[in-house]
Amino acid sequence: MSALIGRSRPAACGWILASSAMLLTGCSLWGGPSKPKPAELGPNVPVLPVRQAWTARIGPTTGLPLEVLVQGNTVTLASADGSIAAIDARTGGDVWRASLGQPLSAGVGGDGKWTAVVTQKNDVVVLAGDRELWRQPLQAQSYTPPLVAGNRVFVLSADRSVSAFDAATGQKLWNQQRPGEPLTLRQRGVLMAVGDTLVAGLSGRLVGFNPDSGVVRWEAPLASPRGTNDVERLVEIVGPVSRRGAEVCARAFQATVGCVDAARGTVEWTQPANGATGVQGDDSFVFGTESNGTVSAWKRQDGAKAWSSDRLLYRQLTAPLALGRSVIVADESGLVHLLSREDGSPLNRLSTDTSGISVAPVASADTLVVVTRNGGIYGFRPD
Template identity: 60%
Template sequence: MNFKSIAVPAPVPRLAVLALVAALAACSGTPKPKPAELPPNVAVLGVNQAWSAKLPAVSFPLQTAVTGDTVTVASGDGTVLAVDARTGRELWRASAGAPLTAGVGSDGDLSAVVTRNNEVVVLQGGKVLWKERLQAETFTAPLVAGRRVFVQLADRSTVAFDGQSGRRLWLQERSAGESLVLRRPGVLQPVGDTLLAGVGARLVGMNPGNGASRWEVPVASPRGTNDVERLVDLTGPVSREGSSVCARAYYAAVGCVDTARGVLVWTQPAVGAEGVAGDESRVYGTESNGTLVAWNRANGARAWSSDRLRLRSLTAPLAVGNTLVIGEDTGTVHFLSKADGAPLNRLVPDGSAIAATPVQAANTVVVVTRNGGIFGYRPN
């Protein structure tokens, strides 16, 4: 487990203790095994770079927002950029005014990010529309939907703002159960008239009008003898097909929930930190050891697994057509077969690590790197 991915919404002494534990773990840990060399690239699937754009360095856990043909991204210094995925043309560029910890959420009109100052910043047309102070940190991109902005906080509370004015509409607080929280994007998204939020290991269906819980479903059960071992927060992205939403519980499980009935369909043990992708028949995820796994969406049975990228540090996959697209911290983007994980092609955009899960917009796969490169790729 990566101690650097954990935050403590608690007093400073607790933070100091955790920092010490992380430092000791770093000093005493054994060197990470190196992955095997990749074989020569055989381009079974032709992929062309259609365009590129540039941001300052991306130094936080970016979530790329897609609305129609528009892709909205952000850099660590607070720059927010909207790009037309068809052409790579810059639509607008603005500054949130401070370094970021979370973003981007967007509905195509309003875009929202969160700064290190614990402010949610909402932009419209390339200008800051409003800012509001939050009661705690957040590492999950705000959700912009229904002319509202929803924010999930590190203390596991959820707050809703009016999208145009910034007026707070409601705040749903959670009793302090788990004392640790992941410093990585969680789950916050709409399904029909329900707001989905990851609260610890539970997927919660909320009334977006007032934040009241309609149902709560555990995807995993916390285990272990201490707070770190029991940390099983849900991590994004999730896979949604109709009312079926499948998610990963950090280093514990992958499971699917029927959001129409508010019931767990299945859950399977899985050891990984990144979210999942999927289609009507399967759910796909990358494990912490670089293994790629496909589960049957209906019942959770393992369809196949591939260790071709074993020991590599991978993003969550993007499922597009018959292909899975996965980024790596070496800067490589892998195009793999959905059928069995076989390699179809691979590219290296600019040599720096891939900063976010690849996304699709306007028949274009969009990849963002740590150096701030934004690249649009299209298959032949």
């Protein structure tokens, strides 16, 4: 592996060749000896009282582009070494656990009946509960959790191909290869269902597919490649996204935030934004964290900036979670920050272990669930 520095980004990044695409691996946006000092937090004043309700554990998640899957009262997650756990968010107890015995590159997707992950050997693996049903090889690595919908399993690979499998049997149904820039991120992308359309993030576009055939229905650009070399031209749609009905709001890596009407395939608005993680939102706002730790809110209607907060500068924040009156983000030191959705002012600050948090918090069964790099699972509830 060679180390390169992209001139357009304050980053020291690793690159590896996989299939036909180059992959941006562990990339610290503020790496090196001159890393800025995180902003002082000051004393915690719990305006919104929250208590720790339970804890659980799984293996370390470092290096795994993890998505915590929420299905009713159950959250399903995985560790980098191939352990998968379904946890009851009401109690923190196990619903089931399984171990694949192989490191993972993406997880977890599911629909309540089937659960899907991708191994580092480029196999998509589907389970029913704790029992493995089938596995099928992929033509390239994948860092996006598979989508399980309509009795099918869809996989977005790093070479910008999208594949569909029969969820019960593993039979491959179709594969669609799309062109793109030669560089791609080793980071969670976007793959979701909106009505009867499969929506995937490919380069700087959201693309709508017919899920039965793989035929492209529409393409909606949120950002276009720019620059004079492959590093500067890198642009990808990163997850998570914020969906309200047919409207999907998403981030193009270090380029823009914008919203698309996925029923028509049209772009509603875009705004410049320099972030590396996805967005979340509610009926009024879209929330995101920028690469320097600024937390921002855009008006959902037209993309106008509603507010921004620099209270958490240089803390390497996760993507946010919009929950009630709060916008919730976590950081590299293991702290969870509850901010006001109205203006970004602090409401509370919660502690986990000190290994850091890289996956966005989720909510299930009136519980805020946070997963640390060391595999600590924390459930918090309002007092």
